Amino acid sequence: MIADLSLYLVTDPDLCGARGVVETVRQAVDGGVRIVQLRDKAATDADTTALLIELSRVIDGRALLVVNDRLDAALAAREQGARVDGVHLGQGDASVLRAREVLGPDAIIGLTANTPEHLQGVLALPEGTVDYLGVGVIRPTATKPDHPPALGIDGFEALAAASPVPCAAIGGVRIDDTEALRAAGAAGLAVVSALCAADDPAATAQEFVHRWRGAGAPRVLSIAGSDPSGGAGIQADLKSIAANGGYGMAVLTALTAQNTCGVRAVHVPPPEFLRAQLDAISDDIVVDAVKIGMLADADVIRTVADWLDEVRPPIVVLDPVMVATSGDRLLDPDAESALLGLLGHADIVTPNLAELAVLTGQDVDDWEAALAAADVLSERFGVAVLVKGGHLDGDEVPDALVDSAGGLRHGYPGARIATAHTHGTGCSLSSALATQLARGLTPVEAVAAARAWLRESLRAGGALQVGQGRGPVSHLAGLWRRGGLDTAAAAEEIREDWWERIASVRADIDELPFITALADGTLARDLFLFYLGQDALYLRDYARVLAEAARLAPTSHEQAFWAHSAHGAIVGELELHASWLAPAGGGDARTFAATPAPATVAYLDHLRSVAFGGDYDELIAALLPCFWLYTDLGGRLHAGELDAFARDPRHPYASWLETYADPAFAAATEEAIDHVMAAAHRTDAAGRQRMLRAFTVSSEHERAFFAAAESPAPTT
Ligand SMILES: Nc1ncnc2c1ncn2[C@@H]1O[C@H](COP(=O)(O)OP(=O)(O)OP(=O)(O)O)[C@@H](O)[C@H]1O
Ligand SMILES: Cc1ncc(CO)c(N)n1
Ligand SMILES: [Mg+2]
Numbered sequence: 001m002i003a004d005l006s007l008y009l010v011t012d013p014d015l016c017g018a019r020g021v022v023e024t025v026r027q028a029v030d031g032g033v034r035i036v037q038l039r040d041k042a043a044t045d046a047d048t049t050a051l052l053i054e055l056s057r058v059i060d061g062r063a064l065l066v067v068n069d070r071l072d073a074a075l076a077a078r079e080q081g082a083r084v085d086g087v088h089l090g091q092g093d094a095s096v097l098r099a100r101e102v103l104g105p106d107a108i109i110g111l112t113a114n115t116p117e118h119l120q121g122v123l124a125l126p127e128g129t130v131d132y133l134g135v136g137v138i139r140p141t142a143t144k145p146d147h148p149p150a151l152g153i154d155g156f157e158a159l160a161a162a163s164p165v166p167c168a169a170i171g172g173v174r175i176d177d178t179e180a181l182r183a184a185g186a187a188g189l190a191v192v193s194a195l196c197a198a199d200d201p202a203a204t205a206q207e208f209v210h211r212w213r214g215a216g217a218p219r220v221l222s223i224a225g226s227d228p229s230g231g232a233g234i235q236a237d238l239k240s241i242a243a244n245g246g247y248g249m250a251v252l253t254a255l256t257a258q259n260t261c262g263v264r265a266v267h268v269p270p271p272e273f274l275r276a277q278l279d280a281i282s283d284d285i286v287v288d289a290v291k292i293g294m295l296a297d298a299d300v301i302r303t304v305a306d307w308l309d310e311v312r313p314p315i316v317v318l319d320p321v322m323v324a325t326s327g328d329r330l331l332d333p334d335a336e337s338a339l340l341g342l343l344g345h346a347d348i349v350t351p352n353l354a355e356l357a358v359l360t361g362q363d364v365d366d367w368e369a370a371l372a373a374a375d376v377l378s379e380r381f382g383v384a385v386l387v388k389g390g391h392l393d394g395d396e397v398p399d400a401l402v403d404s405a406g407g408l409r410h411g412y413p414g415a416r417i418a419t420a421h422t423h424g425t426g427c428s429l430s431s432a433l434a435t436q437l438a439r440g441l442t443p444v445e446a447v448a449a450a451r452a453w454l455r456e457s458l459r460a461g462g463a464l465q466v467g468q469g470r471g472p473v474s475h476l477a478g479l480w481r482r483g484g485l486d487t488a489a490a491a492e493e494i495r496e497d498w499w500e501r502i503a504s505v506r507a508d509i510d511e512l513p514f515i516t517a518l519a520d521g522t523l524a525r526d527l528f529l530f531y532l533g534q535d536a537l538y539l540r541d542y543a544r545v546l547a548e549a550a551r552l553a554p555t556s557h558e559q560a561f562w563a564h565s566a567h568g569a570i571v572g573e574l575e576l577h578a579s580w581l582a583p584a585g586g587g588d589a590r591t592f593a594a595t596p597a598p599a600t601v602a603y604l605d606h607l608r609s610v611a612f613g614g615d616y617d618e619l620i621a622a623l624l625p626c627f628w629l630y631t632d633l634g635g636r637l638h639a640g641e642l643d644a645f646a647r648d649p650r651h652p653y654a655s656w657l658e659t660y661a662d663p664a665f666a667a668a669t670e671e672a673i674d675h676v677m678a679a680a681h682r683t684d685a686a687g688r689q690r691m692l693r694a695f696t697v698s699s700e701h702e703r704a705f706f707a708a709a710e711s712p713a714p715t716t
Contacts, residue, residue: 001311003166006209010192022054045070052073091111133167139177167186248431292304305345315347347437350385390425501692521648606698628672637660
């Protein structure tokens with residue numbers, strides 16, 4: 001099994017303080033920690049064994065448990081019935097080969113690695129010896145006083161890229177590093193003080209998990225049957241997961257011969273084959289959420305339950321499918337009691353009215369009765385219940401979420417959408433819900449997001465014209481409507497064409513002595529200050545032209561974007577300029593003291609003349625090079641592509657380099673490109689030609705602006 005390293009707690013008895021290690025671990029696991037490493041250099045082996053036994057009890061299979069260094073304690077605790085999943089070893093500790101030999105092939109064995117030589121060592125071992133690496137330290141930290149020099153995020157990225165096994169980032173990791181570390185290839189964050197010393201370890205763990213989930217697409221597994229007509233089952237699940245922002249995977253429990261009119265036959269592959277599919281996933285892929293649909297019979301249920309027991313994915317949504325929309329059975333009647341056994345493995349179960357009646361043995365004739373039955377179900381099995389009102393008579397189709405703890409209810413009223421095409425709504429809703437939960441939404445928010453998406457898809461279902469019976473919903477309607485597909489492909493082509501058309505301008509900029517000297521740090525300070533003085537003048541009026549784009553924008557979204565960019569130019573970028581030009585104060589008077597050079601005047605005249613023409617499309621095309629060329633140049637400078645020294649924090653112009661390599665600036669540039677390309681796609685050939693001209697002329701002004709800084713005209 002592959003270890004889920006997403007949030008990794010390393011214990012420290014001193015930092016846990018009076019609360020103690022056991023209580024800290026309990027709370028941290030409540031909050032979403034997925035793997036715990038017991039680390040106590042001072043404890044005896046006997047103490048360590050006893051503590052492992054206690055930790056195994058409080059963790060109760062909800063997270064993996066490994067011990068730092070103490071192989072013998074791990075073995076002793078295992079002998080006494082504790083679930084100890086493995087060990088984490090340092091470079092100087094016991095041999096990983098011996099650990100693998102005595103703990104067996106299923107144990108989780110981790111190793112600390114912080115140099116390319118350590119990676120070489122891992123590569124030299126037989127495959128399967130080491131499961132993961134702890135790579136650090138990321139930042140200087142007090143919890144490991146003898147730590148090697150900090151790698152930083154870039155250093156981590158280089159090691160992780162060369163590692164044959166997943167790498168957790170460890171050492172001084174801060175919550176604000178989450179996105180950058182995930183982007184750098186981290187399989188997870190290992191934290192010591194941030195959790196051990198937290199006032200509320202559960203809340204802190206939740207925050208980390210939330211940030212981690214928000215930083216990447218979740219890997220969502222559907223365990224369900226196949227519907228060849230594509231509206232229900234795994235086919236619906238994969239579309240729903242994708243539409244809601246997840247990476248979808250599917251393990252088949254059963255194949256149906258089915259269309260929009262009904263189910264003709266069901267084939268259930270042997271349970272061993274189901275298990276083989278499940279293991280193929282969990283041996284290789286960290287599963288962020290599971291959605292369970294059609295289970296066919298009791299053998300299938302048992303197989304899934306056993307696998308869930310071993311793997312314990314962090315989010316499990318169970319759609320207790322019994323009967324299809326068409327009225328055909330999808331679960332053996334004698335397997336209904338086995339399904340009850342699976343409820344304890346789920347976080348949320350999503351019954352319709354009939355399923356709720358079967359699961360509780362109560363009559364569920366109206367919405368009041370449904371809510372009462374949901375309370376009973378939730379209390380009896382400790383599971384949250386999303387009751388679905390799709391089968392109610394009348395114009396209202398409410399859903400309601402009943403919390404597992406405390407029975408809090410959240411109602412979602414909704415008017416019935418006039419459509420016959422509801423085949424697979426239950427499958428689609430539960431997969432969307434699993435995906436939204438795995439993206440980090442709370443249950444109440446995730447249900448709201450899944451419902452909003454489903455309602456849009458239900459409205460568009462009829463237009464698909466799939467089948468003669470109850471047709472499917474249109475899972476991707478939202479993406480199609482938002483201009484996806486055709487627009488995206490065409491916009492991509494225009495984008496590549498325009499970028500190519502300024503290739504020679506870009507190549508010239510790279511060669512300018514001003515740029516090469518900026519990259520290698522030899523640029524004379526007075527040239528840099530001349531450039532900044534001109535750039536300050538430029539930015540002040542550039543911001544005014546951005547504001548004009550906001551005034552002309554056709555949608556409030558674009559209006560807000562250009563207005564925000566204007567604010568960023570006048571506040572964010574100018575702050576940097578002022579810090580160089582007026583370090584001792586003096587404000588505007590010093591920041592804008594320069595006499596405008598000809599290149600500055602010329603560029604601004606161009607922007608103002610396009611703005612004066614009042615054509616929004618042309619104006620945003622003229623504004624684009626300032627975003628795009630700076631993001632491109634800033635990114636390449638920061639990556640050391642022009643000169644390795646540009647990555648060094650001691651570079652004399654490091655603060656300038658940082659500003660233009662900022663991921664937020666890159667994101668703004670992507671959005672600006674999107675708006676310009678969408679406009680270029682919308683307009684006719686003549687309009688596109690005018691846009692292209694405005695764009696290339698601005699690019700040439702960018703080149704001239706940099707060139708002017710090589711040999712500035714004397715200023716007064
Ligand atoms: N006509 C409709 N208009 C609006 N929402 C609907 C409509 N039909 C179903 N829904 C919604 O679709 C979801 C699925 O509800 P339903 O009660 O139909 O589940 P189900 O019977 O399990 O579906 P399935 O038949 O696919 O198994 C719920 O959120 C429900 O409110
Ligand atoms: C395979 C499959 N799963 C679930 C449903 C429920 O709609 C269906 N019709 N088919
Ligand atoms: Mg259903």
